[in-house]
Amino acid sequence: MKGFRELVTDFSLGKISENVSFQHLTSLKIGGVARYLYEPDSLDSLMIAYKYLKSHQIPTYVIGNGTNLLVSDDHFDLVLIKLTKCNGFKPLLGGEFMVEAGCQSATVGRIIAKLGFSGSAFMAIIPGTIGGLIYMNSGAYKKETGDFLYQCDYLDGLGNLVSLTDGFNFSYRHSIFQEIDCLIIRGYFRFPLAPKGEDPYQTIIRYKELKRNTQPLNEKNAGSVFRNPANIHAWEIIDSLGYRGFSIGDAGVSMKHANFLVNKGNATFEEMYRLVKLIQTDAKKYFNIDLKCEWKILNKEG
Ligand SMILES: Cc1cc2nc3c(=O)[nH]c(=O)nc-3n(C[C@H](O)[C@H](O)[C@H](O)COP(=O)(O)OP(=O)(O)OC[C@H]3O[C@@H](n4cnc5c(N)ncnc54)[C@H](O)[C@@H]3O)c2cc1C
Structure with a gap:
């Protein structure tokens, strides 16, 4: 991994930062630390760097804006790739x-x-x-x-x-x-x-208004947590289970939209993950419905 850092700096392939917290890279503001964050300055640089990473079997993970991601509080010994500058x-x-x-x-x-x-x-x-x-x-x-x-x-x-x-x-x-x-x-x-x-x-203006009125955009969230099952909205199931407003530590179900889980302060991965699992378990137990998590979860298990 040290060789990768040298490759990036010696050949000016972009920016590399060490020990970067996922709390600064995700909208939920939850998660541990990535050993390296690599931000290529162009797609050409990325292609060279990625070839190196793959041929040396160095673990990688790609992150966008981290708006659909729940990350565990671990230290990840990998190169996190963010395409900030690849925005043509x-x-x-x-x-x-x-x-x-x-x-x-x-x-x-x-x-x-x-x-x-x-x-x-x-x-x-x-x-x-x-x-x-x-x-x-x-x-x-x-x-x-x-x-x-x-x-x-x-x-x-x-x-x-x-x-x-x-x-x-x-x-x-x-x-x-x-x-x-x-x-x-x-x-x-x-x-x-x-x-x-x-x-x-005009359609954009209308959609924005709809979103503002129905979603907790001022709270730390990662969008809808569960996919809508056939013929019913996930929020209706969560409401029927009585979870609107319920919290585990700082991880809570939004009052504004029950299919949004929010970080009310300093929620940990453990708290948020327990909340996800609790709702899934009860949806199965009381309604025989498998609620599928829409978020991507990054933890040590992969
Ligand atoms: C307030 C709010 C509202 C939202 N509303 C919606 C909505 O209306 N509809 C909807 O569908 N989603 C919604 N989302 C969820 C989220 O914004 C989308 O899923 C979005 O597309 C995720 O993009 P991202 O760049 O943040 O991806 P990330 O969260 O960073 O990553 C998500 C997954 O994509 C992978 N990934 C990212 N970039 C790449 C790449 N270049 N190559 C390979 N893999 C990649 C990551 O590895 C990860 O597994 C909302 C989220 C928030 C916070």
Whole structure:
């Protein structure tokens, strides 16, 4: 791992920081420390560095904005990769766009709407990066990332560049990328022109208002914690179990939206994880429903 630090500094491949807390990298503000945080200055630098990491079997983890992540309080002996500077955005012909994985989804959604294309409003209200959106197949208000993506470039488990144009296996908050060892570097999206008389930006304003009114945006959270089971909202199940407002230590169920768990101060991983498990156990016991966690959990067990 020491050799990796030298590689990055000797060849100016970006920024490397040591012992970085996940509390500064996640929206829940929970988690231990990563041995190294590597932020490449470009995709070219990333490709060199990633090839090195893979060929030396150095453990890695990719993080976007950490808005869908619950991290344990451990010390992680790995290189955390954050694509802060890999944020190129290029309009192509006919409503097509190349977007690097480190781009902010909200910015991309707003620009595409401003350019007169329909469908990107959901992106404008999700606080993740494009890499995170593709990986999670994130979505809102009946639109999801997979509806618009037609090509994705990623680095595979050997550090080789792969371009995928089908077989994305998109489903509710799922993509092929969750099944393979990969680092998404960019996506190619296609959006239809907005019909005459429609201002796509107005949709963003409406969605933002809806979010503000229904979600605890001023509290530390990581979005919806459970996927909605078929025919019922997860929040209805949590409400029926009486958990709205319930806490374990500083980990609590939001008063505003029962499918949002919030860090009310200095919640630990242990407290938040126990709360997730408690709700799942009771949903099974009282309603025979398997509530699936939407968050990604990073702990020593992998
Ligand atoms: C207030 C709030 C509201 C939200 N609203 C919504 C919503 O409406 N709809 C919705 O779907 N989600 C929502 N979310 C959840 C979250 O914002 C999305 O899932 C988002 O896409 C995660 O992006 P990220 O960059 O933060 O990913 P992270 O949380 O950093 O990572 C999530 C997973 O993606 C992987 N990943 C990230 N980047 C890459 C990459 N480049 N290559 C490979 N893997 C990668 C990570 O390893 C991790 O497993 C919300 C979250 C918050 C805090």
